[in-house]
Amino acid sequence: MNILVTGSSGWLAQDLVPRLKRAEHTVIGLDPVPGPHTDVIGTVADRDLVRRTIRDHRIQGIVHAGALHKPQVATHDPARFIETNVQGTLNLLQEATAEGSTVDRFVFTSTTSLMISQEIRDAHRRGIERAFWIDEEMTTLEPRNIYGVSKLSAEHLCRMVHDATGLPIVILRTSRFFPEEDDMAHEIIQSGANTKANEFLFRRLTVHDAASAHIVALDRAPQIGFDTFIISALTPFSPEDCEQLMEYAPLVVHHYFPRYREIYARRGWTMFDYIDRVYDSNKAMRRMGFVCKTDFGDILAQLDREDGV
Ligand SMILES: NC(=O)c1ccc[n+]([C@@H]2O[C@H](COP(=O)([O-])OP(=O)(O)OC[C@H]3O[C@@H](n4cnc5c(N)ncnc54)[C@H](O)[C@@H]3O)[C@@H](O)[C@H]2O)c1
Structure with a gap:
């Protein structure tokens, strides 16, 4: 298949593009920033360039991963988010469905961040007693920053174009896979590696799994038609855990992983005192047949191996 990957100089693409190529697809990368997987230097906001490409x-297939995202909220004007994430997505959708186009599937990289309102973000501080269980059924979406607003708008454009034209579109609301420290790191007691390990319980996945989800979505899009999936490492928790997760998370983690304390203690690691949200990625498993390969249990096993246990 001939596949256009936007954001081809980015973190996700460095895993995704080589794998698509190894599967014998022809990949054309588009990004304003040069990179080893970028063939077209330019922006999705340039409709002529999108059309020509x-x-x-x-x-035939588009993976639209190019975006301004969370780290740029602090540095870029909101108008740039609209131009890139909203207008850019509309350009791709319109050109994908224009007369004579050969595109028959579209995968949009979205974000779980658009499901997090300021109220959810501040839940613990506001004394809310249960963690939020977050799945695709959550319909009141009040993204708290221009990143989330622009991604939600782009999702609406995807739905609108699918409804009007029938173009198969799969939206992947991925949780964190960035390698950097959290931009709220000053609020977190744990080290970077400790924080990331903890997050695999409820809000993180590996970049490799994020890329795998895109590969599966590209393949399944024609059968799926249109749908939205949360993509995150499978959580061990269930909605019944939500109260205790907010009250004292280490007890819940211990219940599912009795050895975690011992493994963490060897490194001087700790669990978060509370967990205020859980992303449920079960729908992706049920409807798209996708499950992340790496979950918290694998992280513990990896730590054991590193320690020679
Ligand atoms: N990294 C995460 O934790 C995370 C979490 C949820 C969702 N996402 C989404 O995944 C996608 C890929 O993220 P990433 O981690 O690889 O980010 P990244 O910043 O490494 O890559 C994004 C790429 O998009 C490119 N880009 C920016 N403006 C563009 C434009 N106008 N036209 C085309 N390309 C443009 C950038 O140059 C960059 O190479 C993004 O859509 C992001 O919103 C990422």
């Missing part, structure tokens, strides 16, 4: 390369 789709036409000239007889693109």
Whole structure:
């Protein structure tokens, strides 16, 4: 298949593009920043460029991962988010469905961040007694920053274009897979590696799993038609745990992973005192047949191996 990957110089693409190529797809990368997987230097906001790229390369599948995202909220004007994330997505959708286009599937990289309102973000401070159980059924979406607002708008454009044209579109609301420290790191007691390990319980996945979800979505899009999936490492928790997760999370983690304390103690690691949200990725498993390969249990096993246990 001829596949256009936007954001081809980014973190996700460095895992995704080589794998698509190894599977014998022809991949055209588009990104304003040069990189080893980028063939077209330019922006999705340039509709002529988008049209030419789709036409000239007889693109069949689009993975739209290019975006301004969370780290840029602090540095970029909101108008740039609209231009890139909203107008850019509309350009791709319109050119993908224009007369003569060969595109027959579209995968949009979205974010779980758009499901997090300021109220959820501040839940613990506001004395809310239960962690939020977050799945695709959550319909009141009040993203708290321009990143989430622009991604939610782009999701609406996807739905609108699917309804009007039937183009198969799969939206992947991925949780964290960035390698850097959290931009709220000053609020977190644990080290970077400790924090990331903890997050695999409820809000993180590996970049490799994020790329795998895109590969599966591309493959399944024609059967799926249109749908939205949360993509995150499978959580061990259930909605019944939500009260205790907010009250004292280490007890809940101990219940599911009795050895975690011992493994963590060897490194001087600790669990978060409370967990205020859980992303449930079961729908992706049920409907798309996708499950992340790495979950918290695998992280513990990896720590054991590193320690020679
Ligand atoms: N990294 C995460 O933890 C995370 C979590 C949830 C969702 N996402 C989403 O996954 C996607 C990929 O993220 P990433 O971690 O690889 O980020 P990244 O910043 O490493 O990559 C994004 C790429 O998009 C490119 N880009 C920016 N403006 C563009 C434009 N106008 N046209 C085309 N490309 C443009 C950037 O140059 C960059 O190479 C993004 O859509 C992001 O919103 C990422």
